Amino acid sequence: AQKITQTQPGMFVQEKEAVTLDCTYDTSDPSYGLFWYKQPSSGEMIFLIYQGSYDQQNATEGRYSLNFQKARKSANLVISASQLGDSAMYFCAMRVINAGNNRKLIWGLGTSLAVNP
């Protein structure tokens, strides 16, 4: 079954330190995409970073990087130099293609990150 698992309901990190948010996925499709989104208390879902299954290098976007380990089926998000504004819910998602060739995202349950001053 296609599934996204985020095992950390809540995480704490000290300001200016790095933090890793875990995500494991399950799919038998050879082609898939992995996404991370941030949801602050305002509710809007903000796209952070994308990793394709055939990408050779780990994706990076500013302070965000995705530690992609294909054999272990993990796609952990690393946030470097944490800031107070990073406090939010973080969701991992996987793009799948269903029988009708329609593309949709499967979502994890999220990790709540709190950055302490």
Place this chain on the structure above:
Amino acid sequence: SQTIHQWPATLVQPVGSPLSLECTVEGTSNPNLYWYRQAAGRGLQLLFYSVGIGQISSEVPQNLSASRPQDRQFILSSKKLLLSDSGFYLCAWSGRVSTDTQYFGPGTRLTVL
């Protein structure tokens, strides 16, 4: 640049009343459109998605319906709201490119009393 709008931002409705939430996208054409619901403290549940005008796919059987009367307009409706319809409703769009990244609107917080 592309922007996505949702309204209203918040809504309080009595049980049994109708519902209409609207989502519009600017700056792109022929987008894929999505409606999600998020219960308090939970992940996202895909309700409907659309690949074109009049083309709606339903993911979860329920008392909600969706319509796409124009290319960049997506409407979520109900004839009679239930208490269980309370939640945070998010609209999203994606372009027809390989990554399928979805971009979200600000959301509508619906409370059914």
